[in-house]
Amino acid sequence: MEVVFKIHRFDPSKDVSPYYKQYKITIDKGTTVLEALLYIKERLDNSLAIRYSCRMGICGSCGMRINGIPMLACKTQVSMLKSNIILIEPLSNNPIIKDLVTNFSNLFAKHKMIKPYIIRKDSELDNPTREYLQKPNEFFNILQFALCIKCGLCWSACPISSDNRYLGPFVLAQAYRYISDSRDDGYNERFDIIDSPHGCWRCHFAGSCSQVCPRGVDPALAIQLLKKSITTTKLGLKKIKTAAPVAPPLTEVTRKLDVPQPPPRTVFKNQRDSTNER
Amino acid sequence: MSITETKKHAVASYPKRYNLERYMFFIQRATGIFLVSYFYIHIFIYNQRIDAALWASIKTAFGNPTMYPMSFIFVTAIMIHGANGLRLILTQLGFFIGKPKLPVYPYPPSSIGKAERVILFILISVAIILIIVALGEFLFFIR
Numbered sequence: 001m002e003v004v005f006k007i008h009r010f011d012p013s014k015d016v017s018p019y020y021k022q023y024k025i026t027i028d029k030g031t032t033v034l035e036a037l038l039y040i041k042e043r044l045d046n047s048l049a050i051r052y053s054c055r056m057g058i059c060g061s062c063g064m065r066i067n068g069i070p071m072l073a074c075k076t077q078v079s080m081l082k083s084n085i086i087l088i089e090p091l092s093n094n095p096i097i098k099d100l101v102t103n104f105s106n107l108f109a110k111h112k113m114i115k116p117y118i119i120r121k122d123s124e125l126d127n128p129t130r131e132y133l134q135k136p137n138e139f140f141n142i143l144q145f146a147l148c149i150k151c152g153l154c155w156s157a158c159p160i161s162s163d164n165r166y167l168g169p170f171v172l173a174q175a176y177r178y179i180s181d182s183r184d185d186g187y188n189e190r191f192d193i194i195d196s197p198h199g200c201w202r203c204h205f206a207g208s209c210s211q212v213c214p215r216g217v218d219p220a221l222a223i224q225l226l227k228k229s230i231t232t233t234k235l236g237l238k239k240i241k242t243a244a245p246v247a248p249p250l251t252e253v254t255r256k257l258d259v260p261q262p263p264p265r266t267v268f269k270n271q272r273d274s275t276n277e278r
Numbered sequence: 279m280s281i282t283e284t285k286k287h288a289v290a291s292y293p294k295r296y297n298l299e300r301y302m303f304f305i306q307r308a309t310g311i312f313l314v315s316y317f318y319i320h321i322f323i324y325n326q327r328i329d330a331a332l333w334a335s336i337k338t339a340f341g342n343p344t345m346y347p348m349s350f351i352f353v354t355a356i357m358i359h360g361a362n363g364l365r366l367i368l369t370q371l372g373f374f375i376g377k378p379k380l381p382v383y384p385y386p387p388s389s390i391g392k393a394e395r396v397i398l399f400i401l402i403s404v405a406i407i408l409i410i411v412a413l414g415e416f417l418f419f420i421r
Contacts (some may be wrong), residue, residue, distance in 0.1 A: 009325060021299075069295055069296070079346060096361045111320035140378070140379070140380060141378050142378070143378075143380060144379060144380065144381055145378065147381065157296075159300065159301060159304070161396040180378075182323070197410050204303055204306070204366070205299065205303070205366055205369055205370065205389075206297075206299055206300040206302075206303035207297050207299035207389060207390040208296055208299075208300045210387035210389050210390055211296065211297045211300075211387060211390065213387070214384025214385075215381065215383065215385065216381025216382070216383075216387070217381070218378075218381070218385075218387040218388060218389050220375075220390065221375055221376065221378065221385065221387065221388060221389035222378075224369055224375050224389060225372060225375075225378075227370045227371075227372075228370070228371055231371065255302060
């Protein structure tokens with residue numbers, strides 16, 4: 001199958017304005033867009049700049065707009081697009097470094113602002129002794145948002161993100177992920193950043209972020225839940241959360257009567273041990 | 279294999295696959311701008327010192343059948359903006375958007391899932407029915 005790739009090209013050091021360059025190549029049934037781009041880079045035009053790493057939708061480096069929709073190039077098969085002309089553009093709302101590579105530093109700075117880590121009032125994090133207790137339902141409450149790979153597709157799809165001061169879908173989703181974590185105690189520290197005109201209230205629920213998310217994170221859901229949380233807090237209806245306690249020390253462990261003894265060791269720490277054992 | 283360069287990209291035959299809510303967002307914006315502009319013009323006119331002659335001219339202007347489509351557009355904008363606004367209030371308070379869950383491929387998002395679509399269609403249908411009623415009224419006046 002012959003496909004024309006119409007690729008956005010722009011080198012700020014040389015070009016005055018962006019332009020599109022067409023490459024006609026033959027692809028197989030399962031060829032992904034990333035594979036096609038690498039083919040173009042290796043065989044046709046080595047000046048093409050692409051960012052990629054894992055090639056399997058884990059690292060989130062190869063995000064780009066494919067036929068106008070933000071997607072991961074490594075997860076998108078050319079045959080799925082059902083078009084003989086594939087338009088490849090960099091993610092929108094980010095400054096372009098070169099061709100399809102955009103600058104994420106603004107996004108990562110915003111991510112840092114919402115303190116994406118567990119905050120505790122006690123000193124357990126500084127001097128850890130044991131693990132925190134977390135129930136399975138509490139874990140599943142945050143798991144969906146913890147799967148975010150920070151690929152920036154949601155930021156590119158969001159119609160509000162042209163406002164550079166807006167925190168953005170994935171940053172707010174991460175804020176919700178830490179706020180709703182049963183082990184976290186930092187709701188008040190993050191509250192002012194999220195409850196600002198450029199925080200979660202800037203979202204108007206277009207829902208595109210959730211539609212394009214390659215990991216099913218559903219940032220729109222997280223943002224609406226943040227709004228709900230802030231509203232209930234302001235109305236004084238929110239239950240005051242106490243951070244999960246540290247697991248108590250293990251008491252004397254006794255083997256159940258019906259559990260058999262383990263077989264003898266077959267792997268030893270070193271030869272000396274094994275010789276002694278034998 | 280061939281390489282060609284163009285300054286502008288032609289419109290490719292690729293599908294526009296953004297979700298319905300995104301189009302509703304743009305409609306909400308457009309109707310919002312229209313209604314706010316209308317509101318300011320309305321306040322400006324009614325803030326003038328109205329004497330009998332001016333009042334008569336306003337009555338004549340608004341009594342003119344050519345103004346009816348304007349009024350109809352105004353009612354339509356209010357209905358659509360109101361219906362979609364109500365959906366947004368409900369969803370932003372956490373209704374009809376589902377709960378966090380373990381994502382399973384192909385990752386259908388629950389925030390723009392079935393419940394949210396149903397409430398969107400119900401509210402927009404109510405708005406459309408009211409618009410049709412309003413259209414009937416305007417047609418009656420024109421006659």
